[in-house]
Amino acid sequence: MATSPDTPIRNVIFDMGGVLLDFNGPLFSRIFTGTEEDAAALDAALFSSPAWPLLDAGAISEDTMERMARARLPERLWPNLRECMAHWHEHQPVVAETNALVGRLHAAGYGCHLLSNAGTRFWRQKDRIPSFPLMDGWAVSAFERLMKPDPAIYLALCNRYGLDPESCLFVDDNADNVAGARVAGMRAHRFTGAQELEGHLKGLGLRF
Structure with a gap:
């Protein structure tokens, strides 16, 4: 036009x-983990995941996003994921x-x-x-x-x-x-x- x-x-x-x-996924991920390796894993499973745009589109819920991210992470990082999902926006x-x-x-x-x-x-x-x-x-x-x-x-x-x-x-x-x-x-x-x-x-x- x-x-x-x-x-x-x-x-x-x-x-x-x-x-x-x-909006800085690596930054948020570092806040909720203790090592660069864990931060990279969390970012890849969550903010850099191909599923994240579906959250922005309203096509999936935050609970679904968390379950999808959990499937890509070792169980020891599930508590970190839960805290990140709950509070990442507080650190923007x-x-x-x-x-x-x-x-x-x-x-x-x-x-x-x-x-x-x-x-x-x-x-x-x-x-x-x-x-x-x-x-x-x-x-x-x-x-x-x-x-x-x-x-x-x-x-x-x-x-x-x-x-x-x-x-x-x-x-x-x-x-x-x-x-x-x-x-x-x-x-x-x-x-x-x-x-x-x-x-x-x-x-x-x-x-x-």
């Missing part, structure tokens, strides 16, 4: 993992600079939204996002039963909150998700850091 460069950006849509919060580092940028954009009158591929754990993850109370809306894959880069999830967010896709800039650290936003009619930016994002926004004419 073609977008017009003449349409002013009035809304900025942010990904969560890698943009507002860090905040990307403070991006959250501060959300605050400045919101104060300047721009719409700020969140669009993430994430599981139902989002209900707890959102409490770690300093800027979440400022968000004007959100959509998460597990609840939508749609995932980025499917253009349908971007349009679902727009339809829910009455947004013109051409007035939106989508920000994500994943190149495929950036491409999906463009297909949906948005402008999009691949996130590499808050300072670079701020420069891009100002280059598009946003004032904040």
Whole structure:
């Protein structure tokens, strides 16, 4: 879908993992194990497992994810897995600079939204996002039963909150998700850091 460069950006849509919060499976796995070898095994069975996207898609439950991970781990690591499953989100580092940028954009009158591929754990993850109370809306894959880069999830967010896709800039650290936003009619930016994002926004004419 073609977008017009003449349409002013009035809304900025942010990904969560890698943009507002860090998502780092090896880090989480090290927190809940005692050796690098055990951490690598836990990460491979859980966060890097081919089943993890099914959790984000809402296709499997967290209990099912844990059972699938348990099958790939020695029994001695099952307690570590259980603790990790229960508490990993409590250790997600905040990307403070991006959250501060959300605050400045919101104060300047721009719409700020969140669009993430994430599981139902989002209900707890959102409490770690300093800027979440400022968000004007959100959509998460597990609840939508749609995932980025499917253009349908971007349009679902727009339809829910009455947004013109051409007035939106989508920000994500994943190149495929950036491409999906463009297909949906948005402008999009691949996130590499808050300072670079701020420069891009100002280059598009946003004032904040």
